[in-house]
Amino acid sequence: MTIDVAADTESPPGFRTRYRQLGPLLGGELLGGTVYELDPGERNGPYHYEIGNEECLLVLAGTPTLRHPDGRDELAVGDMVVFPEGAGGAHQLINESSAVTRVLILSTKREPQGCAYPDSGKLSTLGGVFRIAGAVSYWDGETAG
Structure with a gap:
């Protein structure tokens, strides 16, 4: 099967x-x-x-740079990396090379799903994106009567 890809026209430059x-x-x-x-x-x-959810990355072409909690690593064709759920699985792919990079990312699809963004202090879940700084305590606004 040939996999055609479509351009992302909504994300800002750099993404x-x-x-x-x-x-x-x-x-x-x-x-x-x-x-x-x-x-x-x-x-x-x-x-x-x-x-x-967990994710798994397989490099199909090029040499992407993987940013992760312990730093950065350049990957090569055939490299495979698993990203466990939680902060230990944080990641970002950056193409620092001069050629196109192609990767496959597989993921489990458990619901409800969420995503945290450590650089910007955001959390996405249930169709929304929220600032973590706006978090409240578990009992905030709750009464027993």
Whole structure:
């Protein structure tokens, strides 16, 4: 099967990719997958980690740089990395090379899903994106009567 990718026209410069979501294409319900192509200087999205799901990356072409909690590593074709849920699985792909990079990212599809963005102090879940700084205590606004 040839996987054609479509341009991302909504993301700001530096975060533009071409991608194709494979789950709906192949009929997957519990496993998702997306093929991304990154031009030089682009990222696949903000530095983030999943809440409730795991992801797995396979490099198909090029040499993307992986940013992770322990630093940065240049990856090569055939390299595979698992991102566990939670802060230890934080990641971002950056194309610091002069050639197009192509990767496959697989993920579990557990609900509800969430995503945290450590650089910007945000959390996304249930269709919204929120600032973590606005967090309240568990009992805030609750009464027993």
